[in-house]
Amino acid sequence: MDLIDHFRRMAANNLWSNDRLYRALMALKPGEFEAERTGFFPSIKATLNHVLSVDLYYLDMVEEGGVGLAIFDDWADFEIPAKLAAVQAETDRRLLSFCNELKKVDLDRRVPTDRGDNGMIPERIGDLLAHLFLHQIHHRGQVHAMLSGTSVKPPQLDEFLLDYDIKLRKKEVERLGL
Template sequence: MSRTSHICLMAEYNEWMNARLYEAAINLPIEKLNANRKAFFGSILGTLNHLVVADTIWLKRFAAHPANYVALDMIRDLPTPTSLDQMLFTDIQSLSEHRKSLDQAIIEWVHSIDEHDLDYVLSYSNMKGIPAQKNFFSLVMHFFNHQTHHRGQATTLLSQAGVDVGVTDLLALIPNETVA
């Protein structure tokens, strides 16, 4: 599998899992969504907001790639989050709609990445202003890994609230192949 094909699979998994999380969370009462469950970002809503915040930050950085990805135009226009625990949305419905638009932009973006784009060294500064220059492919892999990490936390928080998200493994989306 090529690197670009793998990235497309990761974007598909990202969209699929986010849909499952929000489907599981959307009917919970606001008290359960906001309950401090002692996670990194406190609550279910805090964790889901963190994912949107981090995705926005990374997608804005990816939008600076010289390939000038058109699919990231809507991201360029979003305000830059000011902290990793920023609550961009206080209700699950608005957060869910925004998540869907982000996931659609991610799907469109990854399908526009060329293999040679992945060798670029992206320069950016982190939230503390510390500059970095890192391989674009490695950063994209970090982007998807970060999402998986916090979605794992979100599934635990949902389980604590009495909601089973069901199957969460990437394996469910990896197609079977014919053995030669």
């Protein structure tokens, strides 16, 4: 497996993991989504809104959309898990599509990244994708832990589309088109 294949598999796994996580969130009792919890962000709602906003920011950078930090100017957190889940799924599919179109030359191509007062910093697409996947896993793990304090059992998230695990995720993978 080369790095491009790795990024494609990470994007597919990201879609699958988020789908599994959000399906669990749909079973939360009223008030649990926004309830204060221990974590880097103070709630499941705040953490997942952060993940989505950063996903959109990084996608803008790698796609060279030119929006930059302005993406956060009018950001309003999603209050309803189902709406947040739908936009996250769209964003996950956009990331998967971007990774599926990657060429080897793209990985070292530098794109401008809006770093506010620090200016436009050229970064390699491969580095940006690596950071984005790390960021997603980090905060998804925090939400997973937060779920332990709710009425919903945290879902299994550490399967990585392995052949061994196919029996555990076959219907999900087929439903997602992976």
